[in-house]
Amino acid sequence: xxxxxxxxxxxxxxxxxxxxxxxxxxxxxxxxxxxxxxxxxxxxxxxxxxxxxxxxxxxxxxxxxxxxxxxxxxxxxxxxxxxxxxxxxxxxxxxxxxxxxxxxxxxxxxxxxxxxxxxxxxxxxxxxxxxxxxxxxxxxxxxxxxxxxxxxxxxxxxxxxxxxxx
Amino acid sequence: xxxxxxxxxxxxxxxxxxxxxxxxxxxxxxxxxxxxxxxxxxxxxxxxxxxxxxxxxxxxxxxxxxxxxxxxxxxxxxxxxxxxxxxxxxxxxxxxxxxxxxxxxxxxxxxxxx
Numbered sequence: 001x002x003x004x005x006x007x008x009x010x011x012x013x014x015x016x017x018x019x020x021x022x023x024x025x026x027x028x029x030x031x032x033x034x035x036x037x038x039x040x041x042x043x044x045x046x047x048x049x050x051x052x053x054x055x056x057x058x059x060x061x062x063x064x065x066x067x068x069x070x071x072x073x074x075x076x077x078x079x080x081x082x083x084x085x086x087x088x089x090x091x092x093x094x095x096x097x098x099x100x101x102x103x104x105x106x107x108x109x110x111x112x113x114x115x116x117x118x119x120x121x122x123x124x125x126x127x128x129x130x131x132x133x134x135x136x137x138x139x140x141x142x143x144x145x146x147x148x149x150x151x152x153x154x155x156x157x158x159x160x161x162x163x164x165x166x
Numbered sequence: 167x168x169x170x171x172x173x174x175x176x177x178x179x180x181x182x183x184x185x186x187x188x189x190x191x192x193x194x195x196x197x198x199x200x201x202x203x204x205x206x207x208x209x210x211x212x213x214x215x216x217x218x219x220x221x222x223x224x225x226x227x228x229x230x231x232x233x234x235x236x237x238x239x240x241x242x243x244x245x246x247x248x249x250x251x252x253x254x255x256x257x258x259x260x261x262x263x264x265x266x267x268x269x270x271x272x273x274x275x276x277x278x279x280x
Binding site for chain 2: 075080132139140141143
């Protein structure tokens with residue numbers, strides 16, 4: 001593993017370890033090592049290095065909130081702002097627990113796209129009216145409530161060893 | 167209502183207590199009002215859908231009662247809500263009751279109804 005210009009370059013073994021962790025991050029060093037034909041200590045050392053370099057950011061459990069009856073409204077919110085205030089508005093949004101993801105985007109005008117979650121439509125509206133609309137620089141807001149989820153995933157490095165069969 | 171109470175109704179409130187006009191859940195028009203006088207002006211400018219949305223939900227009476235603390239105007243808006251008005255009829259009536267209240271509070275002559 002080498003670091004150049006703040007970018008970490010990984011060798012084939014590092015990539016194989018990452019692929020294994022992406023599939024199941026609870027797999028033991030020994031099990032990963034056995035599958036890759038390397039010692040468990042090598043797996044452990046390489047994982048530690050990747051953690052230290054920030055390549056591996058965290059290990060999390062993905063919870064289906066709807067299954068446990070929490071936060072059953074999810075919406076995509078587009079916030080139009082004064083261009084000078086966009087970064088500040090995005091940072092303030094990012095600090096709010098109702099905001100799951102927040103991005104700035106340049107289309108015809110600078111805007112912020114955020115995924116938000118609330119217990120009900122009324123709570124969603126209260127949140128937007130009381131916590132988002134009053135932020136300095138917000139000029140208008142468009143919100144679309146998500147009715148059905150077809151896919152939700154995190155970025156994953158491509159597994160080139162897998163063949164695609166059509 | 168005392169003069170002191172009247173001046174409280176006409177005060178400018180901080181932005182977190184302002185009224186923000188939406189057309190539906192989560193869709194903010196970009197118009198807001200920080201005082202009763204500003205609210206009066208916005209009624210004539212915003213999309214009428216916004217007026218229908220907020221009147222139907224009771225948002226206007228809630229803001230007037232809780233933030234401006236004007237019980238008289240709260241009662242007038244409540245009465246308006248019961249009439250199930252829509253479109254420009256709603257805009258005209260709401261504008262009338264709010265501007266009449268502003269004029270009373272500022273001791274100006276009451277406007278005649280059309």
